[in-house]
Amino acid sequence: xxxxxxxxxxxxxxxxxxxxxxxxxxxxxxxxxxxxxxxxxxxxxxxxxxxxxxxxxxxxxxxxxxxxxxxxxxxxxxxxxxxxxxxxxxxxxxxxxxxxxxxxxxxxxxxxxxxxxxxxxxxxxxxxxxxxxxxxxxxxxxxxxxxxxxxxxxxxxxxxxxxxxxxxxxxxxxxxxxxxxxxxxxxxxxxxxxxxxxxxxxxxxxxxxxxxxxxxxxxxxxxxxxxxxxxxxxxxxxxxxxxxxxxxxxxxxxxxxxxxxxxxxxxxxxxxxxxxxxxxxxxxxxxxxxxxxxxxxxxxxxxxxxxxxxxxxxxxxxxxxxxxxxxxxxxxxxxxxxxxxxxxxxxxxxxxxxxxxxxxxxxxxxxxxxxxxx
Amino acid sequence: xxxxxxxxxxxxxxxxxxxxxxxxxxxxxxxxxxxxxxxxxxxxxxxxxxxxxxxxxxxxxxxxxxxxxxxxxxxxxxxxxxxxxxxxxxxxxxxxxxxxxxxxxxxxxxxxxxxxxxxxxxxxxxxxxxxxxxxxxxxxxxxxxxxxxxxxxxxxxxxxxxxxxxxxxxxxxxxxxxxxxxxxxxxxxxxxxxxxxxxxxxxxxxxxxxxxxxxxxxxxxxxxxxxxxxxxxxxxxxxxxxxxxxxxxxxxxxxxxxxxxxxxxxxxxxxxxxxxxxxxxxxxxxxxxxxxxxxxxxxxxxxxxxxxxxxxx
Numbered sequence: 001x002x003x004x005x006x007x008x009x010x011x012x013x014x015x016x017x018x019x020x021x022x023x024x025x026x027x028x029x030x031x032x033x034x035x036x037x038x039x040x041x042x043x044x045x046x047x048x049x050x051x052x053x054x055x056x057x058x059x060x061x062x063x064x065x066x067x068x069x070x071x072x073x074x075x076x077x078x079x080x081x082x083x084x085x086x087x088x089x090x091x092x093x094x095x096x097x098x099x100x101x102x103x104x105x106x107x108x109x110x111x112x113x114x115x116x117x118x119x120x121x122x123x124x125x126x127x128x129x130x131x132x133x134x135x136x137x138x139x140x141x142x143x144x145x146x147x148x149x150x151x152x153x154x155x156x157x158x159x160x161x162x163x164x165x166x167x168x169x170x171x172x173x174x175x176x177x178x179x180x181x182x183x184x185x186x187x188x189x190x191x192x193x194x195x196x197x198x199x200x201x202x203x204x205x206x207x208x209x210x211x212x213x214x215x216x217x218x219x220x221x222x223x224x225x226x227x228x229x230x231x232x233x234x235x236x237x238x239x240x241x242x243x244x245x246x247x248x249x250x251x252x253x254x255x256x257x258x259x260x261x262x263x264x265x266x267x268x269x270x271x272x273x274x275x276x277x278x279x280x281x282x283x284x285x286x287x288x289x290x291x292x293x294x295x296x297x298x299x300x301x302x303x304x305x306x307x308x309x310x311x312x313x314x315x316x317x318x319x320x321x322x323x324x325x326x327x328x329x330x331x332x333x334x335x336x337x338x339x340x341x342x343x344x345x346x347x348x349x350x351x352x353x354x355x356x357x358x359x360x361x362x363x364x365x366x367x368x369x370x371x372x373x374x
Numbered sequence: 375x376x377x378x379x380x381x382x383x384x385x386x387x388x389x390x391x392x393x394x395x396x397x398x399x400x401x402x403x404x405x406x407x408x409x410x411x412x413x414x415x416x417x418x419x420x421x422x423x424x425x426x427x428x429x430x431x432x433x434x435x436x437x438x439x440x441x442x443x444x445x446x447x448x449x450x451x452x453x454x455x456x457x458x459x460x461x462x463x464x465x466x467x468x469x470x471x472x473x474x475x476x477x478x479x480x481x482x483x484x485x486x487x488x489x490x491x492x493x494x495x496x497x498x499x500x501x502x503x504x505x506x507x508x509x510x511x512x513x514x515x516x517x518x519x520x521x522x523x524x525x526x527x528x529x530x531x532x533x534x535x536x537x538x539x540x541x542x543x544x545x546x547x548x549x550x551x552x553x554x555x556x557x558x559x560x561x562x563x564x565x566x567x568x569x570x571x572x573x574x575x576x577x578x579x580x581x582x583x584x585x586x587x588x589x590x591x592x593x594x595x596x597x598x599x600x601x602x603x604x605x606x607x608x609x610x611x612x613x614x615x616x617x618x619x620x621x622x623x624x625x626x627x628x629x630x631x632x633x634x635x636x637x638x639x640x641x642x643x644x645x646x647x648x649x650x651x652x653x654x655x656x657x658x659x660x661x662x663x664x665x666x667x668x669x670x671x672x673x674x675x676x677x678x679x680x681x682x683x684x685x686x687x
Binding site for chain 1: 391449458460463469481525
């Protein structure tokens, strides 16, 4: 008890910490700019540039057949919009050169016996695509043209019906990448900014020498952690709102789901990231070390969570690893709520994971944080 | 409030960093209501010892009792009652003076109404009112020290631990700060103050001298001077500087230091006539007389005796 006999409350100490953090954040223009600019820039970059719908691949054509049927074949393939015919060559070797030089993504060789092959119906390929396989996404799209159903006339007789698979798309029927990307981007941006910010939060105080005065006060480890958590929670919610608004106005992201549920899930994810960031900050030797550790979290989050590559296509071990990342669960939640209109009942496992992850990381950070200088 | 004679009692305090022993078997008592100086050269272990007393570091060995409470078990209660000023400025450079003080007031649980009153009082006391909206990072060294001191006394603690509080301040500010220390001591505040400045050490009621982590002198400041076991002689004359080396070569001499136009020579207590042996060494052109020891002499003798002996052997 000191001479003034204060009522020493935990609430007062927590308030002191988060008010201080707010003032410092307000003065740190770089951090403040990151809060707004990172979502804005990433959303624009990813929203407009990440596009897995392959369109307009430049190709060259060698038409050795030069008949009405071969010209119709070329027009039909162009109509798919997957390719753009940019060159016509007269020999197959020119195609090879153009592909090797990177001038075209592929070459299409229509052989002299194209009409004979078409009429024979003995399953010989009609034409040959020579594809630059170094870009697997482009190559995949062109490989899909193998099953291209080509018929000579619009009226197809019964024996001419090509075998195709009918696909009906329930969600995102236009298959616009932006709709798939924006909910994932919520996760990337929150992970990137919040883990980075909080990872340096404690270690910065230690490096600047503030920790000596801080731990000489009666503040407890838990109070310090909670005081640090609150400002970043607010920052995270501002970023969520910003991303959703931009996603809605720039990419016509539909809000089909429960808005309250979405914010609740975002809050859980923010907590999980801040908890992880604080845990990093407790163990990191300095600010640089904290940044490096954050990259260890960010990279697998981007690569394994299903944001960049399909979760189901990953090997089993990678899927297990992905299950440990908060972002994997968050992407499931946001895509579920935003695109499918999913309800809490169906999302419970992911909600519980995020909650558990937050509690565990906060607990560990609090236990591992030593109010000592040695 | 429990009244105790000694606000800090340290017994056998040792701190090791690997092989290096920063503080070695330190015993010291700090009397309630006194200003106790902790004197030692840079790197002598003062800050490490202070950090252990504040509960900021764990001791490798030994016992510490602060305000009657054993450390580190009662660290949180002790922190509540101790005002601590760090050697390096540790408040937030990106907060203003007022924001820093408000933060400390809130963390220490001072109610809002009282906090306002205390903030104003410490800012007036330490001439910080006109700079209250200035960022701490933009303050001069002296202003930063005054801010750190204001934060340490904000709760009117029973015990103040000040780690080199007057470094980086001008002599006038230092004098003013010492006036405040005496004022606080007069109303019962106990102060432990570390320093390597001799004029500050002279002002303390009690002194503990630390060298290489080992206590080399301890006691009342006047007593340390009066009971100084060695002898001090003053060498006066024109251009005394060239004499330093030859005097230092003498077996009986422990240390020589020039002070203005004179040399202060510390001669071993075993020497029966220090004036004569120094006079014989430097010749008749210089006058030599015996004088009373100062704290600087106590300090120099305590911290250099071992080194001098080794050098001369």
